[in-house]
Amino acid sequence: MKTVLSSPESGAVGCHRTGPRRRSLGAALMAAGGAALVGAGGGPAWGFTANLAPAAPQTIYLQVGVGAFTNCYTCTPQGTPENNTTVNTVSVTVPSTAVGSGTAQAMTTNSTATQSFWDNYVYCSVPSQLYIGGFFRTAGGSTAAAQVTASAPSALTDATGDALPFSQISWTSSGNGDSGAEPFPAGTFVGGSTQSVGAMSSNTWNESCWTFSYKNAKAFPAGTYSGTVVYTMTAP
DSSP, X not given: OEEEEEOSSSSOOOOOOOHHHHHHHHHHXXXXXXXXXXXXXXXXXXXXXXXXXXXXXXXXXXXXXXXXXSSOTTSSSOOOBOOOOOOOEEEOXXXXXXXTSSOOEEOEEOOOOOBOTTTOOBOOOTTTOEEEEXXXXXXXXXXXXXXXXXXXXXXXXXXXXXXXXXXXXXXXXXXXXXXXXXXSOOEEOOTTEEEEEEEEOTTEEEEEEEEEEEOOOSOOOSSEEEEEOEEEEEOO
């Protein structure tokens, strides 16, 4: 993901998955091959996570923004993940009258990913939300969870070398129809480091929709600031 912030003048950064639907989908999946939706107390899951039946080969898939799948995972025939080299952006242009005001500025993405490759359900709303999700499936039993991390440079920079700390950018986490804890929770970038942004238990599918904002805590020199965040999934 590439983050771009800009100001035209001064300073700058520059499923609905309802309970009944989840229950009926879960029953259909159990009959079709061992995938089941999970949630507290055996009810529907509200931060979307689904159990998968182990199957060879061991597979991991992480999607941030636009991804690629041959078909949805629960479709017939079952879809499989593909590589996608797209790098999406999240950006905001701060009005000159608001620069450094301390009022957070909503960011938007150029990603067009709205549907979940789990079941083709419209899960995220663009341009305000960025999809993040995927799965970790083993060839046999359970293992330790796969970890998802984000690596960001210390700052976004403009053409003249001005710097804006990555810690000025944060996100909330949700999804159409979700409530409660998300597998990829809300957070703030820790510039110049690699930080955990979520985990996937073995044999599960997990997904969230992130809404980014710029803190706008102080005025920076006018310009277009950009930086790239690299997301990595590591499985045992």
